[in-house]
Amino acid sequence: MVQLVQARISTATATPIPTRATLSFLMNAPGNRHDLAVRILSIWLKGRGTKVRIFEDDVHQDRLMRNIAAERPKYLLISMAVTEQYDRVAELAKTVQALPQDIRPKTIVGGYPVKAGLISSIPETELLSNISELEIA
Numbered sequence: 001m002v003q004l005v006q007a008r009i010s011t012a013t014a015t016p017i018p019t020r021a022t023l024s025f026l027m028n029a030p031g032n033r034h035d036l037a038v039r040i041l042s043i044w045l046k047g048r049g050t051k052v053r054i055f056e057d058d059v060h061q062d063r064l065m066r067n068i069a070a071e072r073p074k075y076l077l078i079s080m081a082v083t084e085q086y087d088r089v090a091e092l093a094k095t096v097q098a099l100p101q102d103i104r105p106k107t108i109v110g111g112y113p114v115k116a117g118l119i120s121s122i123p124e125t126e127l128l129s130n131i132s133e134l135e136i137a
Helices: 002-012 036-046 061-071 083-097
Strands: 023-028 051-055 075-080 106-111
Touching (some): 023 036, 036 075, 061 083, 075 083, 083 106
Parallel strands (some): 075 106
C-alpha cells in the first residue's frame, strides 16, 4: 500500500528538493507500531520540496536529541495514534524545548487523537488536525 501511494504521489509531484530545503524530522509517538501515516506525510512533504528524515521504531530520546543537535531540523513532526501516548509525547516535547534556541526545532503533533479533538493541547507543541494546514517554510 505504501509503495502504491508513494508511486502515485511521486509521479504527481516530481519536484527536485532544493539543496537548502527545510529539514523536518518525522516520527511516531513512542509506542506506535505502524508507520503508514509518517510515510505518507514524508511523501507529501518531499513533494513540496522539504527534506525529511524518518525515525522508525521507538528512537531513544538521547539519540534523537543528538541527531537534532547535529542536523538542526526546523521541525519535529510527531504522529500520535492513541491518547495514551500523551505523557510520552509531552515528555519528549519538554526535552526538545530544553535544547538551546538556535538548534531547537518546532514540535508539531498530529494524528487521530488530535484530529478527533481528544487532545486539546500538549505543552511546548503545536497541534495540527489537518495535513493541509501544515505550513513548512
